[in-house]
Each structure stands twice: as C-alpha cells, then as structure tokens.
Amino acid sequence: MVDPSAKNRRVTRRFSFVETVETPARPDEPEQEHVAPFVSVREAFRHFWPHTRGLRRLFVAGVVLAIVAALCEIGAIRLFGFIADEVLAARNLGAFWEPAFVWLGLMVVAGLASFLGSYATAVGGERFLLRLRDRVFSHMQTLTPDFFDRRRLGDLMARLTDDVEAIEELVGSGVVRILTTVISVVFFAGAALFTRWELALATFALVPAFLLASKVFASRLRGAAARERFSNGAMNGVIEEGLANQALVQAFNRQGTEARRLHTQGSAWMRANVAQARLSALYGPVVQVIETVCLLVVLGLGAWEIVAGRLTIGGLLAFAAYLAYLYPAVQGLGQIALTVSQAAAGSDRVIEILRIRPRVTDPAVAVLPVAPRRGRIDFADVGFTYPGRSAPTLRHLTFHAEPGELVVCVGPSGIGKSTVAKLLLRFHDPTEGRVLLDGVDIRDIPRTALREAVTVLQQENLLFSGTVRDNIAYGRPGCGMDEIVGAAVMAGAHEFVERLPRKYDTPVGQRGRLLSGGQRQRLAIARAILRDAPVLVLDEPMTGLDPATAARVMEPLGRLMAGRTTILLTHDLRLVPETARTVVLGAAPARPRVAFSFSGPGPRRTAWRTRPHSETGSPRG
Numbered sequence: 001m002v003d004p005s006a007k008n009r010r011v012t013r014r015f016s017f018v019e020t021v022e023t024p025a026r027p028d029e030p031e032q033e034h035v036a037p038f039v040s041v042r043e044a045f046r047h048f049w050p051h052t053r054g055l056r057r058l059f060v061a062g063v064v065l066a067i068v069a070a071l072c073e074i075g076a077i078r079l080f081g082f083i084a085d086e087v088l089a090a091r092n093l094g095a096f097w098e099p100a101f102v103w104l105g106l107m108v109v110a111g112l113a114s115f116l117g118s119y120a121t122a123v124g125g126e127r128f129l130l131r132l133r134d135r136v137f138s139h140m141q142t143l144t145p146d147f148f149d150r151r152r153l154g155d156l157m158a159r160l161t162d163d164v165e166a167i168e169e170l171v172g173s174g175v176v177r178i179l180t181t182v183i184s185v186v187f188f189a190g191a192a193l194f195t196r197w198e199l200a201l202a203t204f205a206l207v208p209a210f211l212l213a214s215k216v217f218a219s220r221l222r223g224a225a226a227r228e229r230f231s232n233g234a235m236n237g238v239i240e241e242g243l244a245n246q247a248l249v250q251a252f253n254r255q256g257t258e259a260r261r262l263h264t265q266g267s268a269w270m271r272a273n274v275a276q277a278r279l280s281a282l283y284g285p286v287v288q289v290i291e292t293v294c295l296l297v298v299l300g301l302g303a304w305e306i307v308a309g310r311l312t313i314g315g316l317l318a319f320a321a322y323l324a325y326l327y328p329a330v331q332g333l334g335q336i337a338l339t340v341s342q343a344a345a346g347s348d349r350v351i352e353i354l355r356i357r358p359r360v361t362d363p364a365v366a367v368l369p370v371a372p373r374r375g376r377i378d379f380a381d382v383g384f385t386y387p388g389r390s391a392p393t394l395r396h397l398t399f400h401a402e403p404g405e406l407v408v409c410v411g412p413s414g415i416g417k418s419t420v421a422k423l424l425l426r427f428h429d430p431t432e433g434r435v436l437l438d439g440v441d442i443r444d445i446p447r448t449a450l451r452e453a454v455t456v457l458q459q460e461n462l463l464f465s466g467t468v469r470d471n472i473a474y475g476r477p478g479c480g481m482d483e484i485v486g487a488a489v490m491a492g493a494h495e496f497v498e499r500l501p502r503k504y505d506t507p508v509g510q511r512g513r514l515l516s517g518g519q520r521q522r523l524a525i526a527r528a529i530l531r532d533a534p535v536l537v538l539d540e541p542m543t544g545l546d547p548a549t550a551a552r553v554m555e556p557l558g559r560l561m562a563g564r565t566t567i568l569l570t571h572d573l574r575l576v577p578e579t580a581r582t583v584v585l586g587a588a589p590a591r592p593r594v595a596f597s598f599s600g601p602g603p604r605r606t607a608w609r610t611r612p613h614s615e616t617g618s619p620r621g
C-alpha cells in the first residue's frame with residue numbers, strides 16, 4: 001500500500017522543484033494520479049482574465065461603489081473628530097446635532113454603496129464561474145473518450161467544481177477585492193497623513209512588517225494549497241469509483257478495502273487541510289501582534305503631540321480611527337496574497353486540462369462538410385497502435401461495405417473489433433492507411449457530420465439516468481411522443497415499457513440499472529432507430545443476454561439494420577448470417593451448432609452457413 005505521507009512528500013518535492021511556466025500543448029496522455037504543472041499567478045491571471053469580458057462593468061461598479069463607501073467612512077471619521085473637539089471637549093451640545101445628522105446620512109450612503117457594490121461583484125463573480133465551468137466542460141468534450149478512460153472521473157469533477165471556484169477567487173471577485181483593499185489602504189493612509197503626517201509616517205514604518213508576514217505565509221500556503229487540491233481530486237476519484245462500482249464491491253465483499261482506500265486519500269486531504277488551517281490560524285495572531293505594536297506607537301506619539309499642543313484629542317481619536325480602518329485593509333492585502341496562492345493552485349489544474357489538445361481534430365477545409373448519406377465504407381490497409389502501446393492492435397485491415405450491406409468482423413476477444421468502431425467514429429485516427437465513407441477519407445469530414453452518419457450500438461449499452469422517454473429521445477432531440485413510441489414498437493420495447501409503473505415516464509436509474517440487460521438493449525435499439533443514420537455498427541450486440549433474450553432482440557435488430565450499411569463486430573459466430581461478407585480478425589473461430597437469425601422485414605434475411613466466408617484476413621502482426 002502506498003504510504004500517503006510519502007506520497008505527499010513526493011508532491012511537495014515536485015512543487016518546489018517544477019518551475020516551468022510554459023506547459024506545451026500536448027496530446028492527451030495516460031494519467032491516473034496526476035500533479036498539474038506549476039503555473040505562476042501572473043500567468044494564471046493572464047489566462048483567465050479574457051473570460052471576464054462583458055462582466056467587467058459589474059466589477060468596475062463593485063470598485064466604484066467601494067470607493068464611495070470608503071469616502072463616506074472617511075467623512076464620518078472627520079465628523080467624529082469634530083464632535084470630540086467641538087462638542088465633547090468644548091462641552092457644547094448645540095454643535096452636536098448637525099454633524100450627527102450628516103454622519104448618519106453618510107453611513108446610510110456608505111451602507112447602500114457597500115450593499116450594491118458587493119451585490120454587483122457577486123453577480124459578476126457567479127457569471128464568471130458559470131462561464132468558466134462551461135468552457136472547461138466544453139473543452140473536455142472535445143477530447144477523445146480515451147482521455148476519460150485514462151483519468152479518474154472524480155478528479156476531473158473536482159477540477160470542474162472546486163478548482164474553477166478557486167479561480168473565480170483570483171480573477172472574478174478576487175480582482176474587486178484586491179482593488180478595493182488597495183484603494184482603502186491609499187484612502188485611509190492619505191486621511192491619516194492629512195490629519196498628522198509626522199505621526200502617520202512613524203506608524204507607516206511598521207507596514208513592511210505586515211507585508212513581510214504575508215509574503216512568508218503566502219509562499220508556504222501555496223505549497224499546502226497545491227497538496228490540498230491534488231488530494232481533493234484523488235479523494236473524489238476514489239469516491240466516484242467506489243460508488244459507481246458498488247455492485248462489484250459488495251459482490252466481492254470488498255467494502256473494507258474501499259473504505260480503507262477512501263480513508264487513505266481522506267487522510268492525505270485532511271493533512272493538507274490541517275497544514276493550510278495551521279498557516280491561516282498562525283497568520284492572524286502574528287498580524288495582531290504587529291497591529292498592537294502600531295497602536296501603542298500611535299498612542300505614545302499621539303500623547304506626546306497633544307502635550308506639545310500640536311494635536312487635539314479629537315485629532316488623535318480621528319487618527320486612531322483611520323488606523324482602525326487602515327490596518328485591517330493592510331491585513332486584507334496580506335490575506336489576499338494567501339487567497340491568491342490557494343487560487344493559483346486550482347488554476348494549475350484547470351490550465352493543465354485546457355492545454356491538452358484533442359488528438360482528433362476537424363479538417364481545416366472539409367472535403368465533405370455534411371453527413372454522408374449513402375453509407376459506403378472502406379477500410380484501406382488500416383493499421384492502428386494505441387497511444388502508449390508498442391504493439392499495433394490492427395495491421396493491414398482492408399474491407400469494404402456497400403451501402404445497405406452487412407459486413408461481419410469476427411475475431412476472439414481483445415483482437416481489435418471495438419477498435420474498428422472507434423476508428424469509424426474517429427475516436428482515434430489510424431496510424432496507417434485510411435478509412436473512407438462514401439469515398440471520402442473520414443479525416444476530411446467534420447466530426448459532427450461524420451457521427452451523424454454513424455450509429456453505434458455499444459457492447460455495454462449506455463443509458464442516462466432520466467426516464468425511458470428521455471433515453472429514447474436522445475437519438476433525435478426534439479422528436480415527438482408518437483415517434484418515440486413508434487421507435488419503441490419497432491425495437492420491441494413498447495410492450496415492456498407499457499408494463500413499467502410509469503410507462504414512458506419511468507426513471508431508468510443510474511446508467512439504466514433499474515432495467516434488465518435485454519430491456520436496456522431494446523431501448524438502445526429504439527434510440528438508434530430514431531437516429532436514422534445510414535451506417536450502423538453493432539459491437540457484440542448480444543453481450544450478457546441469455547439465448548432466449550438474445551433471440552427476442554434479433555428481430556428488432558434486423559428491423560434496425562434494414563437498409564443501413566451495418567458492421568457487425570462479434571466473436572459469436574451464431575450471429576454471422578449466411579449471406580454476409582465476413583472479415584476475420586486473427587485466427588478464424590470454430591462454428592457453433594446453434595444459430596440465431598436476424599429476421600426483420602429488411603432486404604436481407606439471414607440463414608446459417610457452416611463455414612465463414614472470409615473476404616480479407618486482417619490479423620495483427
């Protein structure tokens with residue numbers, strides 16, 4: 001088992017060691033436990049600031065209103081000094097009322113300005129957050145499914161939520177906070193200087209002590225924050241995997257193992273949080289001591305000035321009041337440095353994702369900008385090696401399928417059948433040779449147009465957690481209920497859907513797990529029927545189905561295949577119809593004695609042959 005503290009030490013070393021600012025764009029690479037490269041605060045800011053376009057008015061309003069509030073507060077403090085000298089010291093109650101009402105008026109304006117400023121900043125910040133999360137999510141969706149297979153989903157989710165929020169603290173509301181704090185420092189320092197500049201200069205001499213304290217803390221907090229971000233992602237990964245695979249966990253009695261995995265990651269996260277909390281908690285008292293020294297200096301010097309007759313009591317009180325505003329602002333500057341350090345640790349992880357370029361991209365100039373309609377497929381001497389693998393999965397694969405024809409790729413498990421589907425959808429591009437659709441290299445067709453023309457029925461039928469109706473309609477957004485029911489009837493799903501408690505409005509559960517494998521398969525067929533693409537890829541369509549269920553699914557499958565070019569990928573020779581062109585991947589498997597038959601109303605009926613007819617051998621190696 002990995003010692004988490006050792007892991008953390010590694011992370012620390014890595015952070016103190018990696019200084020690179022420029023992370024080159026690179027294709028998606030295999031990663032599981034992943035520490036994002038260090039990105040400087042300035043670079044993070046430069047990267048995300050353009051995303052505030054259109055929101056900057058809100059941030060400007062936040063700053064302007066904060067200035068108004070600060071000016072009102074300065075005015076109120078001056079009135080306080082006036083009242084101390086002209087009312088209290090002079091024992092003149094008549095002079096009280098006018099400044100008292102003006103003071104009240106100023107505080108009402110300050111309160112209003114502060115409310116509106118905070119509100120505008122919050123709205124701007126939230127919109128920025130929404131925009132940034134949308135952008136990162138959209139970018140993720142341009143990456144190939146292979147990228148997601150190599151990453152922990154929980155970690156990616158943490159990047160989309162916590163890390164994106166941390167960036168908002170740096171770039172959205174963070175900017176307003178920095179500006180308003182700096183402005184407060186300038187204003188209150190200016191007012192103190194105006195009241196008694198010698199006294200002010202003497203107290204300002206202690207300001208570098210604040211800044212030094214925040215600098216020392218910020219650099220340490222950056223390391224702690226980076227570890228916290230990392231372990232947060234790792235912990236989310238363990239939670240996501242553990243919960244998603246609960247059936248497996250319970251069936252294998254591995255609850256204890258999963259709990260220990262979470263505990264290990266949770267402990268690492270806890271340690272990083274404790275380190276952060278320790279630094280933040282220490283920062284407060286250190287600053288308080290510095291503040292007390294400042295205050296005592298002011299009182300001592302102030303008393304001396306009063307005795308010398310250069311300052312009134314009211315002047316000293318006002319001066320002290322300015323400092324009461326000034327020191328928290330200076331302290332706030334230090335706090336911002338800490339927040340920025342934490343936010344920068346989140347930006348490392350988001351920038352890392354944004355810099356990953358998709359392996360597969362659209363052509364600069366599309367030879368065929370719209371979805372191919374006929375459905376002729378050509379694999380021309382195709383070879384493919386998975387990234388990070390040395391041995392090719394496919395070599396010299398050559399076959400074609402005429403529009404409307406059924407071609408069967410047979411071969412044992414792991415030989416590369418699903419890879420054929422992935423190449424056809426351009427989840428990967430071949431490393432050798434070409435794949436053509438209607439005579440056009442699919443690299444010259446935009447991916448959206450290509451995928452409109454190809455429907456894949458995957459080995460594991462993927463459903464969303466919505467209702468039956470939602471899942472069928474996923475094939476064609478905006479379709480009517482009659483079309484949904486029509487597709488369900490054709491797919492042989494209508495009958496069982498009608499028996500569900502809420503019929504088409506019945507929730508199918510997480511990934512459709514409230515339905516049986518055969519029912520999920522029929523919903524997937526209905527979804528594919530609605531999609532109505534000219535090319536159909538069936539990847540082991542009978543996986544996990546018992547012979548009786550498989551036989552029931554054959555008929556709707558036959559209806560789905562009717563009139564479409566179909567590539568059937570299977571190791572199961574019972575599915576290979578007599579008339580189909582057959583491509584054997586690897587060694588030809590032996591024929592079984594029992595057969596299924598596709599029996600839809602389409603142009604082809606299947607009959608059984610005793611020997612597979614191999615058009616083109618395409619083994620590996």
Ligand SMILES: Nc1ncnc2c1ncn2[C@@H]1O[C@H](COP(=O)(O)OP(=O)(O)OP(=O)(O)O)[C@@H](O)[C@H]1O
Binds near residue numbers: 149386417418540
């Ligand atoms: N994303 C990937 N990265 C690296 N190797 C992969 C990846 N996906 C599949 N492979 C490897 O490629 C080979 C072919 O996999 P593929 O899924 O195409 O096989 P298959 O014939 O469909 O198998 P099965 O019938 O068991 O689904 C396997 O050895 C597999 O380990």
